[in-house]
Amino acid sequence: MNYRMIGFSLGRILFTEGILMGISLLVSLFYQDGAASYFIPAILLCLLIGGILGLRPPKNTAIYAKEGLITVALAWVFISAFGAIPFYLGGLGSLADCFFETVSGFTTTGASILVDVEIVPNGLLFWRSFTHWVGGMGVLVFVMAILPMSEGNGMHLMRAEVPGPAVEKLVSKMSDTAKILYGIYFVMTIVEILLLVAGKMPVFDAVIHSLGAAGTGGFSSKALSVGAYDNPYYDVVIGVFMLLFGINFNLYYFILIGRIRDFFRSEELRTYLGVVAVSVIFITINIFSLYGSVFQSLRHAFFQVSSIITTTGFATTDFNLWPPLSKAILVMLMFIGACAGSTGGGIKVARVVILAKAAFADMRKMLHPNAISTVRFEKKLQDEKTIRSVHLFLSVYLLVFCSSVLLLSFEGFDLVTTFTAVASCINNIGPGLEIVGPMGNFSEFSAFGKILLSFDMLVGRLEIFPMLLLFSPSVWKRRRKKIPKN
Amino acid sequence: MKIVIVGIGKVGLALVKELSAEKHEIVVIDQDPAAIRNVVNIYDVIGLVGNGASYHVQTDAGVSDADLLVAMTDMDELNILCCLLAKKLGVNHTIARIRNPEYEKQLRFMRNELGLSMAVNPEKATAREIARILRFPSAVKIESFSKGRIEMVEYRLGEKNPLDGVRLSELYKSVRVKVLVCAVARSEKIIIPSGDFVLRADDRIYVTASSAELEQFFRNLGIFKRKASSVMIVGASQICHYLAQELSDMKLELKIIDQDEKRCVKMGEQFPKAIVIVGDGTDNELLMEEGINNTDAFVALSGMDEANILMAMNVANLHSCKVIAKINRRSLVNLVSKNHMIDSIVSTRAVTTDLIVQYIRAMQNTSDSQVKTLHRIVDESVEALEFTVTKAFPYRNIPLKDLPLKNGLLIAGIVRQNGAIIIPSGQDMLYENDDVIVVTTDTSLRDLNDILKKGGFFS
Numbered sequence: 001m002n003y004r005m006i007g008f009s010l011g012r013i014l015f016t017e018g019i020l021m022g023i024s025l026l027v028s029l030f031y032q033d034g035a036a037s038y039f040i041p042a043i044l045l046c047l048l049i050g051g052i053l054g055l056r057p058p059k060n061t062a063i064y065a066k067e068g069l070i071t072v073a074l075a076w077v078f079i080s081a082f083g084a085i086p087f088y089l090g091g092l093g094s095l096a097d098c099f100f101e102t103v104s105g106f107t108t109t110g111a112s113i114l115v116d117v118e119i120v121p122n123g124l125l126f127w128r129s130f131t132h133w134v135g136g137m138g139v140l141v142f143v144m145a146i147l148p149m150s151e152g153n154g155m156h157l158m159r160a161e162v163p164g165p166a167v168e169k170l171v172s173k174m175s176d177t178a179k180i181l182y183g184i185y186f187v188m189t190i191v192e193i194l195l196l197v198a199g200k201m202p203v204f205d206a207v208i209h210s211l212g213a214a215g216t217g218g219f220s221s222k223a224l225s226v227g228a229y230d231n232p233y234y235d236v237v238i239g240v241f242m243l244l245f246g247i248n249f250n251l252y253y254f255i256l257i258g259r260i261r262d263f264f265r266s267e268e269l270r271t272y273l274g275v276v277a278v279s280v281i282f283i284t285i286n287i288f289s290l291y292g293s294v295f296q297s298l299r300h301a302f303f304q305v306s307s308i309i310t311t312t313g314f315a316t317t318d319f320n321l322w323p324p325l326s327k328a329i330l331v332m333l334m335f336i337g338a339c340a341g342s343t344g345g346g347i348k349v350a351r352v353v354i355l356a357k358a359a360f361a362d363m364r365k366m367l368h369p370n371a372i373s374t375v376r377f378e379k380k381l382q383d384e385k386t387i388r389s390v391h392l393f394l395s396v397y398l399l400v401f402c403s404s405v406l407l408l409s410f411e412g413f414d415l416v417t418t419f420t421a422v423a424s425c426i427n428n429i430g431p432g433l434e435i436v437g438p439m440g441n442f443s444e445f446s447a448f449g450k451i452l453l454s455f456d457m458l459v460g461r462l463e464i465f466p467m468l469l470l471f472s473p474s475v476w477k478r479r480r481k482k483i484p485k486n
Numbered sequence: 487m488k489i490v491i492v493g494i495g496k497v498g499l500a501l502v503k504e505l506s507a508e509k510h511e512i513v514v515i516d517q518d519p520a521a522i523r524n525v526v527n528i529y530d531v532i533g534l535v536g537n538g539a540s541y542h543v544q545t546d547a548g549v550s551d552a553d554l555l556v557a558m559t560d561m562d563e564l565n566i567l568c569c570l571l572a573k574k575l576g577v578n579h580t581i582a583r584i585r586n587p588e589y590e591k592q593l594r595f596m597r598n599e600l601g602l603s604m605a606v607n608p609e610k611a612t613a614r615e616i617a618r619i620l621r622f623p624s625a626v627k628i629e630s631f632s633k634g635r636i637e638m639v640e641y642r643l644g645e646k647n648p649l650d651g652v653r654l655s656e657l658y659k660s661v662r663v664k665v666l667v668c669a670v671a672r673s674e675k676i677i678i679p680s681g682d683f684v685l686r687a688d689d690r691i692y693v694t695a696s697s698a699e700l701e702q703f704f705r706n707l708g709i710f711k712r713k714a715s716s717v718m719i720v721g722a723s724q725i726c727h728y729l730a731q732e733l734s735d736m737k738l739e740l741k742i743i744d745q746d747e748k749r750c751v752k753m754g755e756q757f758p759k760a761i762v763i764v765g766d767g768t769d770n771e772l773l774m775e776e777g778i779n780n781t782d783a784f785v786a787l788s789g790m791d792e793a794n795i796l797m798a799m800n801v802a803n804l805h806s807c808k809v810i811a812k813i814n815r816r817s818l819v820n821l822v823s824k825n826h827m828i829d830s831i832v833s834t835r836a837v838t839t840d841l842i843v844q845y846i847r848a849m850q851n852t853s854d855s856q857v858k859t860l861h862r863i864v865d866e867s868v869e870a871l872e873f874t875v876t877k878a879f880p881y882r883n884i885p886l887k888d889l890p891l892k893n894g895l896l897i898a899g900i901v902r903q904n905g906a907i908i909i910p911s912g913q914d915m916l917y918e919n920d921d922v923i924v925v926t927t928d929t930s931l932r933d934l935n936d937i938l939k940k941g942g943f944f945s
Contacts (some may be wrong), residue, residue, distance in 0.1 A: 065527075155527055172488075172511040172532040383519070 001475075004058035009071045009140075009157075011053025016143050017079050018046030021086070021367050024130060028123025031204075035090060035411040042085035043071035063349035068156025070475060073142060073466035076458055079139055080106055084352050090124050092279060096447035103454040105131030106139065106258070107461035108343060110218025111311040111421075112431030113450070115444040117223055129219050135461070136215025136245070138162055145178035146264065164340025165351055165390055170253045179185055184252045185343075189214040189413055192241045199233045200353030204453045209234075209314070213241045216344040218313030218430040225438065227316040235299055235316050239306040246310030267378050268339050272349045279305045279333060283326045290322070301326075309333040311345040313430025313438075320437035324462040327433060331338075331420065334427050343458050345428030347397065353377060354390050396464050401426055404456050411449050421445075426460040487511065487848060490577075492538030492560030492568050494521045496814060497583070497608065499837045501556065502529050505846070506943050508930060511545045539567040544575060554579040554849065555844060558669065562586045566832070573601040579849060581606060581842055592680040604845055608838040613728035616810055617941065619830050620783055623711045623808040624704045629861040631872045632901040632921045635785050636696045638870055639669070640863060643687050655681035662707075663703045665695040666852050666909045668925040672863045676927060678868075678894045682831035689749040692863055692870075692922065694898045696907045714808060715739060720767030720797055721788035722749040725812065725834070729785070730757050732855055741776055743767050767797050770804065783808040791818050798828045823865060836866060847871075850932055854887070858921065870898065873934040875920045881938070887912030888937045892928060896938075899923040 007375045021043045064070070083106065086099035092098060104111045105128050114120065120128075134142055138161040158174060159167045169177045189210050196206035222228035226238055247269060254262045259302040263269070283301040284294070291297045299315045307314045308330050319330060337346010354377050361373040375382045404422045411418070411439045413435060420432030420444070429440040442453065459467045469475050489511050491498055494516040502525055505512055512531040515538040516522050522533035529619045536543035536555065549555060555572040561577050562584045565798040569580035582606040584590060620768035622628045625639035643649055652660050654667055667838040670677045670693040676906070677683065686689065694856055695703060704710040715738060722744035730753070733740055742751050747764050754762040767788065778784065782802045786794035791813045798811035810830045813819050822828055834905045844860040858871040875882060883891050886897055901921040908914055916922060931937065 155530070169526075169532045172513055174530050176511075197680070 001070075002060060002063055005061055006067055006071050006074065007053050008057055009054075009143075010075055010089070011050045011055070013050070013054075013075045013139060013143050013353060014046045014082060014090065015050030015054050016139075016146070017082060018043050018050055019133060020130065021046065021083070021127065024123055027126040028121065031122040033121035033123050035086070035121035038086040038089040039123065039127075041089065041244060045085065046082050053261070059145035063156060065156050066475060068468075069466045069469050070192035072157055072160035072462060073458075073470040075140060076106065076462060077470075079452070080458075083127075084359075086124060086127060090121065090122070092120065093443075094447065096450045097443070100442065100450040101128065101453050102131060103457050104425075104430070105129070105217065105219065106135035107428050107457040108132050108136050108215040108217040108311070108345065109423060109425055109428040109457045109460075110212065111436070111442050111453070111457070112219065112430075113441060115441060117221065117445055125208060125219075125221050126204075129217070129221075130218025131209045131425050132214075132215030132219060133189065133211040136217065137181055137249075138140050140179045141181060144175055145182050160462060162341060163345070163461075163463055164248070164348055165354065165386060165393070167179065167341070168250060170250060179252060180256075181249050182457060184249055184256070185214065188241070188244065188252075190238065195237045196234060199231070199237065201229070201231075201234060209238060210241070213238050214245050214316065214336065214343065216245050216310045216312045216342070216428075218307070220314060223439075225315045227318075230316075232299055235303045239303045242306045242310045242312045242314070245312075246272070246306075246341040246342045246344040248339050248341035249343075253469065261304055268350045268353065271353055272339050273280050275310060275333070275336060275349070279309070279329050282330055282429060283322075286323055286326045304330065305333065307468050308429060309336060309344075310338045310342075311427055311429045313424070313433060318437065318439045320439065331423065331433075334420075334423050334429055337427055347394070347427075350377070351393065354382060354387060358387050358391070358449075359381075396468070397426075398457055400464065400468075404452060407452055408445075408449055411445055413444075421453065422456060425456040426461050428457060487554065487847070488513070488548070489551045490515065490544075490549055490555045490572070492516070492519075492555065492557045492565070492815060492891070493583075494525050495560060496559060496726050496835050497838045498558045500816075500835050501558070501842060501926050502531060504839060504843050505675040506530055507573075510702045510846075513545055513552070523631050539564050539571060539672075541571065544568075544571055549574045552577050554581070554846065556580075557582045559583075562589055566600070566602070569602050570600050579603045579756055581844075581845065583608065585609060589716060602855055604842075606841055607837055608705075608834045609724040610728045611752050611837045611841055612812065612832055613725050614685045615832050616725075616729055616812075619753065619810060620714045620717060620733070620737070620738070620808075622700075623714050623783060624709055627863070629863070629870065630921050631694075631859055631861075631870075631899065635696060635901055636640050636694055636907065636923060637700055638692055638723050638861065638898070639700060640690060640692050642690045643685060645687055647687055647709075649652070649691075650687045652685050653681070654679055654685070654738070654762075657773045661703055661706045663699050664704045664909045665693050665694065665699060665703050665708060668694055668870070668896050669864055669868050670853055676864050676867055676928060678896050678925065690864070692868075694866070694925075695909060699909075710894070711808070715768065716781050717741070717785060718743065718773075718776065718778060718781045719785045719787055720744070721794075722746070722753045722762070722791060726787050727753070727756070729787070730760060734759060743776070759926070768800060770791070770800070773801065778805050778807065781805075781807050781893060786811040794851070795822055795828070802827045802829070820865060836862070847932060863925075867929075868921060868925060869929050869931065870925045871931055872921055872923050875916050875922055875934060876919055877918060879916070879934045881916065881920055883915050885913050885915055886910055890938075891937055892926070892939050894927040895937055896925045897922060898925045 021039055025036055025039040084102040087098040087101055093113055100113055139162050140157045170180050171177055180313040190208040195204050197203055205221055212219050215260045251263045253265055280301050284297045288297045303316045304319050334348055336352050337348050338344025340348045357375045361375050364373045365371060375387055405419055408418050408422055417434040417436055421436045424430060424432040436442055488512050488892055489505060490513045492515045494514055514525055515534045519535045519657045522535050525531040532548050555577050557568035559565055565582040572580050580602055581604045582602055585607055593605050605656045618628055619800050625641050628638040629638045642823045668677055670679050671690040717733060717738050718741045720743045730740060742753055742760055743763045743765055746764055750762045750764050784807050786797040788794055793812060794811040798809045802809045804861050809828050811828050813831050814833050814835050819831055819833060841863055847860055852944055861870045863870055898908050
């Protein structure tokens, strides 16, 4: 195992985090909110440690799958730990609270331990939402876009960080791919900010909510989330943009290079929009009696569906009070999640489609044992290996999910709270139901529960395996030293 | 530059390695998903699974805005079709691997009518390389520059060599010929030496000089071997076929040994003057019977690297002739070149890769001083390049000792416009239209200006 290269990569990442925190420092200074003194020690620490570790690359820069996975997992734990320093200094809560809050930010979950968000200084709120933005597209992808890291072997890093069953580069060079992805991301975020400001939202709020929607995170600067404004225009803009950020970014690249037809042909996109449409229709009918008008029900149904399927977690209304059918649909959407290669979490539409098709293919095979049954996705034949890896993903996902529910139930909350808290964390959504519902928060869990849920968030964001491998002894086993001859 | 490579075999992979190190944008296409997965994991390239000769695959790969397409699959027809399609899609340069001699005959037609820029025949290129070594058997390897006016040879200092302990600045005193030692490989280290450098036994040295002086150099050292006049080849492969052609042009006495009777018969039909023997190349009795003692050179050309190594080592151990082995796998090349038992090693992969990289380098420099030839020496870790000095090079008419050269770089030879050959010292100067040979450990030189140190922000 190339420890030096892992250290070097971590150094580069921490250094970048220091610079990113610098942006939050500027925001804090701009608003004169007194949070600057929370940022300065954290920034200095990041720059110092990052500078020492990442000063110059080691002689041997070769990394393989193992180093890639471990680097990604460690990187996310480290940036969360360092990113929590300003929150801790700002007195937002205990160490576990602040770690939870930062993990929730970087993994674009949006679950919060803050009881009253509106008293928090603007600088800290910005940093909280900015972690969404960076974490959404991926921290390592970001570092790759701006700093040269390793020669060529970056694919191992990218694969571990970008969500979805198969990662494809847009152009042949990794750093160019990262730049294009961040370029698209940046422009879309700016457009959303401008649209919200055009609707007379205060600039700071527009930035916070756009960063939250772009990373599909869901931290808001208001206790009532987007519902605080009660403005249909904002609901539509944020709702639509959440959906857009839940689409595979490779498809936007197709639009950029003029292959617009390929964009609309995408099977995953069609399925995703189909699921959204059907859910919106069912929920609108189901909650009609609560709101009394088609427009109001449609508005809330659309926003909540968009927020949950993209795993953002904004809310315009307390859907904890909705009838069971609507809640059940939302919980289902939590698991499906957004498209592969987007900033969203969950199992991913691509995997769900492949799983369903594989199930049908196997059923056909039971009726006609000698028939050849194949699975096609996006018009391409999926080989056994892909299908097997999707099945494997699902089974390990369920294993982690069930064990987390079991462990969290020691906390003594009711089953719905426990179940949806884990579901919302592992799928990177934010709100669940009951105590952790859209108007509630996670502050009542013990430190153990918060660490467990933080782990679940990281597991969900990094698609399980990097985090699990971090705890696998065979990764860390050092080879016995060579026995000297004679 | 954007390069599309179709077919990821051994050569394709070596090519990807070279070109991705030079920061080109590379797209690879292959039918085999496993091969693509492998290459995408190791190198920063984009991979596509599919038939490279299909219109859709090529447009997906973005061939229309690529600068070059290299077709390296193991089927000639597919390669030609790939290039033809790419040409119609708008690629300027196409390179195809074409093995079949029948297609090779129509090369001129294909170049003119199908727009093929270059056809590479790995076997033929390898055979040429072997033939060149046989012309000058004292050296391990020989490379020529400026149309053969300057040559560079690799030579290993054995035990009790007169050069052992000689300081390079005093080299002229001991050999009385003007030559330049431009690179030295000592155990694992590679040195671009200065005048203070002292040679030791077991060094591998790379010497440049004109052909005549080189001969004189070896004569004065007392180790000159005449051009080989009888050669024994084991393995009647395709390379052997081309080699036999080259060697019969050189009027050499030729013995070919192979275990397969059919192949032997075929070889015998094509080369009636050669003696073709059915038998085992590792059988010492057979080799003795066929007069290995009186043979100048032994070439191991069977299809298996391992067999070639063993045969070559066996012969090198028992007899004193020049031994050449074909070894394709790089790891084995490194292993064998360490203990110096085999005089010369050729690799089809390296020969082919060099040819293509050379073409690409030349393509890049259409206007400025361009790379005219490129040779890789010292196990491919040092490059010897030939440039033409143009107006774009600012340090003309200045003594070489005043040039701000990069470290690990040496000017190894100058050919003036009138054909005069200069083995340079610090006083010589570069003039416009000179051909200059540069030896360097920096494998990213593209332009003559790259030999200079980059100084300051404004240079």
